[in-house]
Amino acid sequence: xxxxxxxxxxxxxELVTDYLDDALASADRARLERHLGECDGCDxxxxxxxxxxxxxxxxxPEVIPADGMxxxxxxxxxxxxx
Numbered sequence: 001x002x003x004x005x006x007x008x009x010x011x012x013x014e015l016v017t018d019y020l021d022d023a024l025a026s027a028d029r030a031r032l033e034r035h036l037g038e039c040d041g042c043d044x045x046x047x048x049x050x051x052x053x054x055x056x057x058x059x060x061p062e063v064i065p066a067d068g069m070x071x072x073x074x075x076x077x078x079x080x081x082x
Contacts, residue, residue: 007031012042
């Protein structure tokens with residue numbers, strides 16, 4: 001197996017969104033799935049992302065109270081420096 005046939009954990013994290021959106025080329029999908037079969041940590045990570053997507057799929061803006069949204073925006077603005 002050549003280096004181009006393998007994928008490391010960092011590359012998997014970068015590709016996970018495209019993988020879950022079924023937007024990867026077939027060769028990249030095969031590399032990623034081969035890695036998942038060999039790496040319990042990444043397999044767990046992808047499953048956690050799937051569960052998060054499933055759990056938040058029904059959420060909408062109305063779920064966050066207005067004062068909570070303001071607090072989140074304030075923290076984000078402070079984090080961004082302005």
